[in-house]
Amino acid sequence: MLIRSAILASLLAVLGYTSAALANSCSNVDVIGTFDESGLREIDYGIHAVGTFRIAGEDDESKQPMFNLATIDCEKSFGSTNFECKVWEAVVLAKSGKPDQDHPNCSLDLDSSIFSMKELQKGVLTGIETSTGCFNKMLTIDRTGKRVYMSFTRTTYADDYDKIMPGACGMLPRTQVLMNCTEWPRIRSGLKGDRMPARYCDFSNSTDK
Numbered sequence: 001m002l003i004r005s006a007i008l009a010s011l012l013a014v015l016g017y018t019s020a021a022l023a024n025s026c027s028n029v030d031v032i033g034t035f036d037e038s039g040l041r042e043i044d045y046g047i048h049a050v051g052t053f054r055i056a057g058e059d060d061e062s063k064q065p066m067f068n069l070a071t072i073d074c075e076k077s078f079g080s081t082n083f084e085c086k087v088w089e090a091v092v093l094a095k096s097g098k099p100d101q102d103h104p105n106c107s108l109d110l111d112s113s114i115f116s117m118k119e120l121q122k123g124v125l126t127g128i129e130t131s132t133g134c135f136n137k138m139l140t141i142d143r144t145g146k147r148v149y150m151s152f153t154r155t156t157y158a159d160d161y162d163k164i165m166p167g168a169c170g171m172l173p174r175t176q177v178l179m180n181c182t183e184w185p186r187i188r189s190g191l192k193g194d195r196m197p198a199r200y201c202d203f204s205n206s207t208d209k
Contacts, residue, residue, distance in 0.1 A: 026094040026106040027198065029067050031182045036206040038180040039146035047074040047083065047141065049148050051178040054201050058174075061198050065176055067092050072148060072178075074117065074125075074141070083117040083125055085139060115139045134158045134169035147203075148178035180204055 031052060041048045049072040055064055074085035093107040115127030115137075123144040129137045135152040142149070152173045161168040181201040188204055191197075 024062075024094060025097050025099055026067055026092040027061075028099050029092050029106065030199070031069055033182045033184055035069065036180065036182050036184040038178075038203045038205040040141070040143065040148070042143070045076050047085070047143070048072065049141075049178055051148070052181040052201060053089070053150050053176040054179045054181065055174050056177050056179070059197065063174075064199075065173065066094060067181075067199075070178065072139075072141075081119045085115045085117050085125075085127060085141070087111075087113045087115065087139065089113075113137060113139075117141065128153075131155055132157055134161060135173060149175055150177075151175040 035050050037050060039049070051070065052068055053065060053070055058064055068089050068091040070087060070089040072085055072087050074083040076083050089111045091109050091111060093109055095105045097105055099106060113129045115129055117125040117127040117139070120126050123142065125141040125143065127139050129139070131137070132155070134155060135158070136155050138151045138153065140149040140151065141147075152175075154169070154172060158169045179201040180203065181199060184206070185202040185204045186196065186200040188208060189200065189202065191200060
């Protein structure tokens with residue numbers, strides 16, 4: 001049972017389900033300015049978006065998801081209003097303690113997901129990726145509002161994991177929205193000095209002044 005619990009704990013840590021309350025070993029990671037964009041780019045046969053999934057309006061960095069950079073490419077199904085969306089997400093997995101170059105404590109992972117998206121209401125596409133972990137992912141693309149959201153539901157396996165190791169899955173993650181976390185939003189906002197948060201993200205892009 002101890003071995004099984006240890007394996008489960010390691011798996012959950014890799015998948016980013018552990019609490020970010022003590023996670024700061026990746027605090028010096030940011031996104032380069034190449035990805036100065038927000039919203040959606042639509043063409044005849046698809047939708048593209050890139051950015052960082054964050055909890056909008058949450059100032060406490062310890063409550064934010066592990067820092068990430070995601071790209072979303074959706075292809076329209078022939079003769080249909082449905083899309084297939086592929087999400088590639090580079091995620092840094094932080095540990096307690098400050099960044100340490102002598103003993104690396106900030107890991108990088110790459111996660112990929114595929115969502116079959118349906119237009120359940122006009123201008124809004126929704127798809128779910130089921131998981132054998134703690135949470136299923138739900139991707140929502142608001143084509144009118146130019147926003148991309150990631151929300152979560154508990155899987156049928158979550159209760160079993162909690163029985164093996166109480167609290168293994170923890171609380172349901174809050175809904176995240178794709179934002180621009182490069183240095184450019186901070187520059188455009190004019191934030192300086194003490195008013196400058198550790199990470200500043202918004203919905204601006206390179207076309208904004």
